[in-house]
Amino acid sequence: MDKRSYKYIGRNVTRFDAVDKVRGRFPYLADEPFPNALFGAVLFSPHANAVVKKIDVSEASRIEGVEILTYLDAPNARYNGSEWFPGQDDYPDETVLTGHARHVGDRIALVMADTEEKARKARDLVRVEYEILPAVTLPETAADMAGMLHEDGVKSFDGSICYGDLEKAFSSAAYIESDTVTTPKIHHAAMETHSVLAIPRGDVLEVRTPCQITFGVQYSIAQVLDMPLSKIRVIKANMGGTFGGKQEVVFEVLCAWAANRLKRPVFINTTREETILSTRTRAAVKGKVETALDADGTILGRSFELIVDAGAYLTGTKKVMMAMGKKASRLYRIPALSYKGSVVRTSTTPAGACRGYGSPQIHTITEIHTDLMCRRLGFDPVQFRLKNLLGEFEEDPSGGANIGKARVIECLSRGAAAFGWEENKAPKVSGGRFFTATGFACCTHGNGYYKTKYHDFSNMSLRLLEDGSAILRASIHELGSGATTALAQIVGEVTGIDVSKITVTEADTQFTSYDSGCQASRVIYVCGECARLVSEAAVKMLTQEASKLLDRPVRFYEGGLVCEGKKLDLGAAVREIMEKRRVSIEVNFEHRPESNPASFGVHFAEVTVDKLTGLVKVNRYLAIHDIGQAINESFVRGQIYGGIQMGIGMALSEELPFDSMGIPRVRNFDKYHLVNAPDMPDPEIILIEDNEPGGPFGAKSIGEISTVPVSAAIVNAVNRALGSSLTDLPLTPAKVVEAARNMGE
Amino acid sequence: MTGLFAPRSIEELLSLLAGSGEHEKHFIAGGTDWLIKNRGNISEDAVLFDLSKIPELRGIENRGSYLRLGSMETMTSIHTDPEIRLHAAALCDAASSMGSVQIRNRATVGGNLANASPAADTPGALAALNASAVIFSPSGTKELSIEEVLGTCPNKNTLSDSDIIMEFRIPVRKSHVSAFKKIGSRSEVSIARINLAVSAKYEDGAFCDAMVFVGTLGTAAKRSPEAENALLMPISLRKEGFKKALCEFAGRMIPSRSTLPYKQSAIQALAEDVLEMLEARGRSLEKSGEKSHG
Structure with a gap:
C-alpha cells in the first residue's frame, strides 16, 4: 500500500485526552476522592538500616477514627514486585510492611483516617524506637555486608552471557582498550506521584492504580492475600506519567491488604518526597568494558563486568541487569562476548524499571568507551562505527531474535551529514573559557519479549457497533504516550471507521483480555499489530456476513463496503446483519509475535562547556530514529523530545546521592535538578521509515529508545570539547571544572 | 485555631x-x-x-536623591520598572533571574531579605547599590544597611518580631553603573550556587567607588574589599586582578568548605561576566550622556 494514501497512519491525530489535559480537567486518582475511603499515610523509616525495637501507636490511635496497621499485623509473605506472571523466578525479599527498615523510606506502618490531614497527623504521632545498624551504601562493598541488610545473607545476584571464542579474540587482538563508566541512580520524575485505591466489593477486591501491568498487580496481590486471581480486579487508572516508575508493584499490595483487612476502601497517596525516597529508581551501574580490535579497528570481542545497585530490595534489578547484557550484542557485530553482571543490595531507595530497562546504562557505558577508545587509537568515531554496526536481518549471536530491518548505518551516515559532523568535529574555543564540540552516540532497543525468557502475546476483541462506530477491548495501559489514540488510528486505517468513532479501552482484568503489559517497548509492535489483525478479522467477518445477507459478493475496498460497484453504509450493514441474521460483528484475536526486531537511533549533540562554571549548554541537537513507520508523527516527536530531556539530565545533573549513613542528600526537586525548558535544545528530528516486518504498517518502538543514546552523546561532546575522559555520570559542574583545570596538563 | x-x-x-x-x-x-x-x-x-x-509597603518612585522601593514590590514589578532599570541595574538583574515567572510574580524584595537565605539574589544587589532598609516598629522607624539586617547567621535576620521592613532607599548616583549575576545548576529556575553584585562609578573606562558583594559565602551579601580595590586597577590588569581578588575572598570566607574549589572557579566566571556587563553599561551611559549634551 502506498504510504501517501494512508488515511490515519502517520497522521497527527489529536489524542483523546488532549482537551481535558490542557484544561486541567483530566481526572487522576487523587482528584476524585472515593466515598467512605480511608486515606492511608505510610510511616516511612528515617533510617537506612535499622530494626524496630518498639512501636507505640497509643497516642496516634487516640485520634478518633484512625486505623493503624503496623509490620506486626502484616503478613510475612515475601514477594518480588517486578514479577508479572506466576513462576517468574525473581527472588522475593519484600514484605508489605517491615520491622527491619532497609532504606530511608522503607514501609513500617500504614496509618489511616477519613482525611489526609488526620492520617498524616496520626502517622507523625506513632513513636518508633530503632536500633540503628551500619548502612550499606557502596555497591563495591555491599556483597560483603549483605548479612547486615538482609537476614537471607545473599551476597549478590549474578548473571552472565557469553558466546564465541573470547580468549582467541583477545589473544589475537592488535589493540585491547578498556574503560569504566558509572551511571547514577535516578528518579523518574513523573508529574503524578504514586497513588492507589483499593475497594472491597463482596468477594472481589477492586484495585485502581495508574500502573503498567494490571495482570502483574493482580498476581502480586494474590501472592500476599492468598486469593484467586479471578477475585482480584485491577483497573488501570488515569496516569500522569510513569517512565517505568509505576511498572513494578509498590504500594498496591499494601493498599489491597489493608482494604481487605478493614473491609473499607483505602486510598494511598504520596508526596514528591515520598515518591522519591520510597518507590523505585533507575539502577546505578558501574561497568567496566574491554574491547579487542584488529589493526583496522574491527571489533573481535568484548567483555563486560558490571556491578548494578538494586537498592534495598532486589526488585526487577536482576532482570534489568540481564536486559543490559542482552542489548550488548545487538548494535555492533561482536564475534565473541562475555558479559558478567552482579546485582547487589544496598540500603538505598530500590531500583527497578526505568525507561529503557537497562539500555540507557549499557549503551552509555559502551558508547562513551567507544569514543574514548577511538581517540586513544586515532580512529574516526563515525568511520569506526560504520565499520562495525550491524546490517539488516543479521542474527543476534547471543541467541536473541533476529535484529530485523536494521537501519542504524543509515541513521549514522545521514545524521553525520545533516549535523555537519566533518565540519564540526574539531573543538572550538571562544572567549578563553567556552569550549564547543560535537558528540554523538548510537543505540538499539527491542520490540517486545519474543525470544526472551518471557512470553509475549496480546488478546483483543473488536466490536463494530450498530451505528458504524467501534470498540476495541484491549488491555492497554495509556502511560501518557498516546498509545490508545495510536491504536485507534490503526483500527481506523483498517476498517475505514472515523477515528473519532473508535474507543480503545484500557486494562481492566475483569473485562479485558490478557496482555503481557505496557512494558518492553512492545505496545506498538505487538499490541498495535494485534489491533491491526483483529481489525482485519472484523472486516472479513463483516464482508462475509454482508455477502450472506445480500446474497451477493460484498468486498471491502478503499475503506468501505462495496457491493457490485455500489458503496454500502457500514453502520446500516451492521444493523441489518444484527436484525436479519442475528449476528453481531465482534471478533476476538490473539496475536503471538514471531519476531522482535531492534529499533535503532543515533543522536548528535553540540555543546558549549564553560570551563570556569562547569555548566554545559546544549546548543544543537539531532535525533535520528529507525522506527519503521510512525503511526502518529507528533506522538513520536513528543517521545523523542522527552527522551532527550531525560537523557541530558542523566548526563549532566540528575542523581540521588546518599551519605555514608545512607541518608539521602536529595529528597525533592530543590536539589534534584531536571533539565527545564529554558535549557532544552530545540531538537531536529529525522525519522527513517522503512517498514519493519511484523509491526503494524511497518511500525516499531520509539518510547524507550528515544532516551537511550542521549547521555552518551552529551558526555562524548563534553569529552571532545575538553579533551577529557569523564566517565562518572552525571558530569556535574564541579566535575567539569576539575576536568577543565587539568586540560593540557 | x-x-x-x-x-x-x-x-x-x-x-x-x-x-x-x-x-x-x-x-x-x-x-x-x-x-x-x-x-x-x-x-x-x-x-x-x-x-x-498594605499600601504603605508598595510603590517604586524616584525621589531625586534616592529611589523609594516598597518592600512588598514583587520581583516582576521590580525588573520591569524603568527607574529600577536605569538607576539600579544590579537589582533589575537579580529580580529578573530569580525563580520562575510564577515565583517572580509573588516573591517580594522585602521577603527575600527577611528570609535571609545565603543563596538569596536581591540582598547582594541591594547591598552593592548601597541601599538602606527602612524598618518600622511600634517604637519608631530606623534605617539599617542590608548587612545589618542580614547579620552573620544564615537564614536568620537581625530584626525583632515587631519590626517590619517598610521600604528600601537606593541612592541615585550620577555616572554609576551596577550589575548582578548568579550561577546555579540551570540557566533559569535555579538557586544560586554563587552570585556577585557590583556597583561603581564609571569614568572614561575606569571604575571608582566600587562596592562588591558576594552571595552564598555564609550569608546573602558578603562585602569584598579586596575585589573593590582590584576594580581600581589599571584597565590592562583589572580583569585578572578582579578575578584573583574574588578567588582569594572566597578562600577567606569559606576556607574549609568542600565546595570551595568549585566556587573559586565559578566566581572567576562571574567576575568576567559582571565586569563585561559593567563596562558595557558604562559605555552606554557615556554615550547617552554625550548625546544629551550634544
Whole structure:
C-alpha cells in the first residue's frame, strides 16, 4: 500500500485526552476522592538500616477514627514486585510492611483516617524506637555486608552471557582498550506521584492504580492475600506519567491488604518526597568494558563486568541487569562476548524499571568507551562505527531474535551529514573559557519479549457497533504516550471507521483480555499489530456476513463496503446483519509475535562547556530514529523530545546521592535538578521509515529508545570539547571544572 | 485555631499585632519561601499576617536623591520598572533571574531579605547599590544597611518580631553603573550556587567607588574589599586582578568548605561576566550622556 494514501497512519491525530489535559480537567486518582475511603499515610523509616525495637501507636490511635496497621499485623509473605506472571523466578525479599527498615523510606506502618490531614497527623504521632545498624551504601562493598541488610545473607545476584571464542579474540587482538563508566541512580520524575485505591466489593477486591501491568498487580496481590486471581480486579487508572516508575508493584499490595483487612476502601497517596525516597529508581551501574580490535579497528570481542545497585530490595534489578547484557550484542557485530553482571543490595531507595530497562546504562557505558577508545587509537568515531554496526536481518549471536530491518548505518551516515559532523568535529574555543564540540552516540532497543525468557502475546476483541462506530477491548495501559489514540488510528486505517468513532479501552482484568503489559517497548509492535489483525478479522467477518445477507459478493475496498460497484453504509450493514441474521460483528484475536526486531537511533549533540562554571549548554541537537513507520508523527516527536530531556539530565545533573549513613542528600526537586525548558535544545528530528516486518504498517518502538543514546552523546561532546575522559555520570559542574583545570596538563 | 490577618494599613497591622499577644507570629510577604517551610506544620495557635495588602509597603518612585522601593514590590514589578532599570541595574538583574515567572510574580524584595537565605539574589544587589532598609516598629522607624539586617547567621535576620521592613532607599548616583549575576545548576529556575553584585562609578573606562558583594559565602551579601580595590586597577590588569581578588575572598570566607574549589572557579566566571556587563553599561551611559549634551 502506498504510504501517501494512508488515511490515519502517520497522521497527527489529536489524542483523546488532549482537551481535558490542557484544561486541567483530566481526572487522576487523587482528584476524585472515593466515598467512605480511608486515606492511608505510610510511616516511612528515617533510617537506612535499622530494626524496630518498639512501636507505640497509643497516642496516634487516640485520634478518633484512625486505623493503624503496623509490620506486626502484616503478613510475612515475601514477594518480588517486578514479577508479572506466576513462576517468574525473581527472588522475593519484600514484605508489605517491615520491622527491619532497609532504606530511608522503607514501609513500617500504614496509618489511616477519613482525611489526609488526620492520617498524616496520626502517622507523625506513632513513636518508633530503632536500633540503628551500619548502612550499606557502596555497591563495591555491599556483597560483603549483605548479612547486615538482609537476614537471607545473599551476597549478590549474578548473571552472565557469553558466546564465541573470547580468549582467541583477545589473544589475537592488535589493540585491547578498556574503560569504566558509572551511571547514577535516578528518579523518574513523573508529574503524578504514586497513588492507589483499593475497594472491597463482596468477594472481589477492586484495585485502581495508574500502573503498567494490571495482570502483574493482580498476581502480586494474590501472592500476599492468598486469593484467586479471578477475585482480584485491577483497573488501570488515569496516569500522569510513569517512565517505568509505576511498572513494578509498590504500594498496591499494601493498599489491597489493608482494604481487605478493614473491609473499607483505602486510598494511598504520596508526596514528591515520598515518591522519591520510597518507590523505585533507575539502577546505578558501574561497568567496566574491554574491547579487542584488529589493526583496522574491527571489533573481535568484548567483555563486560558490571556491578548494578538494586537498592534495598532486589526488585526487577536482576532482570534489568540481564536486559543490559542482552542489548550488548545487538548494535555492533561482536564475534565473541562475555558479559558478567552482579546485582547487589544496598540500603538505598530500590531500583527497578526505568525507561529503557537497562539500555540507557549499557549503551552509555559502551558508547562513551567507544569514543574514548577511538581517540586513544586515532580512529574516526563515525568511520569506526560504520565499520562495525550491524546490517539488516543479521542474527543476534547471543541467541536473541533476529535484529530485523536494521537501519542504524543509515541513521549514522545521514545524521553525520545533516549535523555537519566533518565540519564540526574539531573543538572550538571562544572567549578563553567556552569550549564547543560535537558528540554523538548510537543505540538499539527491542520490540517486545519474543525470544526472551518471557512470553509475549496480546488478546483483543473488536466490536463494530450498530451505528458504524467501534470498540476495541484491549488491555492497554495509556502511560501518557498516546498509545490508545495510536491504536485507534490503526483500527481506523483498517476498517475505514472515523477515528473519532473508535474507543480503545484500557486494562481492566475483569473485562479485558490478557496482555503481557505496557512494558518492553512492545505496545506498538505487538499490541498495535494485534489491533491491526483483529481489525482485519472484523472486516472479513463483516464482508462475509454482508455477502450472506445480500446474497451477493460484498468486498471491502478503499475503506468501505462495496457491493457490485455500489458503496454500502457500514453502520446500516451492521444493523441489518444484527436484525436479519442475528449476528453481531465482534471478533476476538490473539496475536503471538514471531519476531522482535531492534529499533535503532543515533543522536548528535553540540555543546558549549564553560570551563570556569562547569555548566554545559546544549546548543544543537539531532535525533535520528529507525522506527519503521510512525503511526502518529507528533506522538513520536513528543517521545523523542522527552527522551532527550531525560537523557541530558542523566548526563549532566540528575542523581540521588546518599551519605555514608545512607541518608539521602536529595529528597525533592530543590536539589534534584531536571533539565527545564529554558535549557532544552530545540531538537531536529529525522525519522527513517522503512517498514519493519511484523509491526503494524511497518511500525516499531520509539518510547524507550528515544532516551537511550542521549547521555552518551552529551558526555562524548563534553569529552571532545575538553579533551577529557569523564566517565562518572552525571558530569556535574564541579566535575567539569576539575576536568577543565587539568586540560593540557 | 490558626488565624490569618490581612491588614489594609500599617496602623491596622499595629493594632492586630498588639492584640495577638503571645501567639506565634508569622509574617507572609509573597509566601514563596514561607509556604515551603511551613506547609503542614504551623502550630494551631499561630497567627499569620499577610503583608501584601498594605499600601504603605508598595510603590517604586524616584525621589531625586534616592529611589523609594516598597518592600512588598514583587520581583516582576521590580525588573520591569524603568527607574529600577536605569538607576539600579544590579537589582533589575537579580529580580529578573530569580525563580520562575510564577515565583517572580509573588516573591517580594522585602521577603527575600527577611528570609535571609545565603543563596538569596536581591540582598547582594541591594547591598552593592548601597541601599538602606527602612524598618518600622511600634517604637519608631530606623534605617539599617542590608548587612545589618542580614547579620552573620544564615537564614536568620537581625530584626525583632515587631519590626517590619517598610521600604528600601537606593541612592541615585550620577555616572554609576551596577550589575548582578548568579550561577546555579540551570540557566533559569535555579538557586544560586554563587552570585556577585557590583556597583561603581564609571569614568572614561575606569571604575571608582566600587562596592562588591558576594552571595552564598555564609550569608546573602558578603562585602569584598579586596575585589573593590582590584576594580581600581589599571584597565590592562583589572580583569585578572578582579578575578584573583574574588578567588582569594572566597578562600577567606569559606576556607574549609568542600565546595570551595568549585566556587573559586565559578566566581572567576562571574567576575568576567559582571565586569563585561559593567563596562558595557558604562559605555552606554557615556554615550547617552554625550548625546544629551550634544
